[in-house]
Amino acid sequence: MILVGVTGGIATGKSSAIRLLSELTGWPVVDTDAISHAITAPNAPILGRIERSFPGHALVHERGDPAAAGGAPQQRVLDRAALGRLIFQDPAARSLLGRVMQPAIRLRTAAGAARAAAAGAPVCLLDVPLLFEGNLDAWCHVSVLIDCSDKVQLQRLLFRGLSSAGTGAPLAHEHACYSTVDPAAFPAGDVEQALNRIGSQMPLSQKRTRATYILPNELPGQENLRQQVLLFLGLLCRDFGLRPASVLPAAVAVALPAADAPAAGQLRGPVSPPGHGALAHAAGRVLGAVLFLPLLAMAAAWERLPWAVG
Ligand SMILES: CC(C)(COP(=O)(O)OP(=O)(O)OC[C@H]1O[C@@H](n2cnc3c(N)ncnc32)[C@H](O)[C@@H]1O)[C@@H](O)C(=O)NCCC(=O)NCCS
Numbered sequence: 682m683i684l685v686g687v688t689g690g691i692a693t694g695k696s697s698a699i700r701l702l703s704e705l706t707g708w709p710v711v712d713t714d715a716i717s718h719a720i721t722a723p724n725a726p727i728l729g730r731i732e733r734s735f736p737g738h739a740l741v742h743e744r745g746d747p748a749a750a751g752g753a754p755q756q757r758v759l760d761r762a763a764l765g766r767l768i769f770q771d772p773a774a775r776s777l778l779g780r781v782m783q784p785a786i787r788l789r790t791a792a793g794a795a796r797a798a799a800a801g802a803p804v805c806l807l808d809v810p811l812l813f814e815g816n817l818d819a820w821c822h823v824s825v826l827i828d829c830s831d832k833v834q835l836q837r838l839l840f841r842g843l844s845s846a847g848t849g850a851p852l853a854h855e856h857a858c859y860s861t862v863d864p865a866a867f868p869a870g871d872v873e874q875a876l877n878r879i880g881s882q883m884p885l886s887q888k889r890t891r892a893t894y895i896l897p898n899e900l901p902g903q904e905n906l907r908q909q910v911l912l913f914l915g916l917l918c919r920d921f922g923l924r925p926a927s928v929l930p931a932a933v934a935v936a937l938p939a940a941d942a943p944a945a946g947q948l949r950g951p952v953s954p955p956g957h958g959a960l961a962h963a964a965g966r967v968l969g970a971v972l973f974l975p976l977l978a979m980a981a982a983w984e985r986l987p988w989a990v991g
Pocket residue numbers: 690691692713714717718721761762764765768775778779782786809810811843844845846878881882
């Protein structure tokens with residue numbers, strides 16, 4: 682199985698591109714933002730560790746459960762906005778939160794990839810915003826950067842909002858209008874927080890030098906993104922000897938000839954394909970099956986460990 686690390690800057694369009702990639706191919710996706718949200722769900726064991734790591738900050742609130750009669754059971758809920766304000770302006774706090782959360786995120790990511798291998802997927806897409814920051818590209822055969830200019834990134838982030846929760850939905854028509862968004866029209870606090878988030882990540886210029894492929898997502902609208910996704914799929918099929926008929930709809934075959942010409946934004950190559958003949962594929966499935974359950978068990982155990990970090 683080929684592991685493709687999909688990354689970008691915040692709000693450059695990773696979730697949108699991955700949704701299209703996965704729809705076109707059926708390839709499974711492991712989404713680290715979704716994992717990060719899942720492990721910090723109400724009442725999750727990790728909330729206690731986050732609280733203890735940042736004493737003096739009210740980051741977890743008790744909330745009544747409206748579904749419960751009499752409102753008896755309380756839920757412990759992470760204040761994501763407050764934690765975001767804290768870590769995105771303080772590198773030490775960010776690295777402390779990383780030490781608390783990254784082990785659990787990585788274990789679940791590995792378990793997701795092992796499950797995909799066991800299911801016999803030819804390719805697994807890893808959606809990892811911090812792929813290069815965390816050196817997770819070392820896990821992957823190739824990486825692809827979902828790229829846009831700094832200006833468009835800020836416009837998209839302000840237009841969408843800071844959190845990634847619920848993103849990746851089909852691009853609504855009005856999203857084509859974000860290009861008219863003027864940051865000056867937003868409250869200064871929102872712009873400051875957006876810039877803090879962008880500034881807390883490796884600059885896109887640096888990510889461009891590390892990515893195997895670059896998928897430009899500058900122009901507005903679903904159709905522009907779809908074109909770039911098809912070009913990227915064409916290159917990936919060519920470089921790894923994937924047979925479009927077996928994994929992709931006919932649309933990609935149409936994109937293949939175009940991919941032979943150096944398309945704007947598609948960089949470097951050829952990439953040496955890993956051996957993925959029938960034997961290697963079968964071995965990958967067995968290894969995935971052997972690894973999946975222990976990794977999942979480890980992930981569950983890790984999240985319940987009682988010690989405090991920091
Ligand atoms: C601080 C938190 C609670 C804010 O939650 P919120 O819902 O507002 O944002 P969300 O989690 O959806 O993240 C939105 C985007 O912010 C960026 N981001 C998140 N964490 C970080 C970080 N530590 N450093 C740089 N960028 C980050 C990513 O591009 C992500 O896609 C949350 O981001 C978090 O728990 N971060 C630490 C976990 C982590 O490293 N996640 C990144 C995925 S591996």
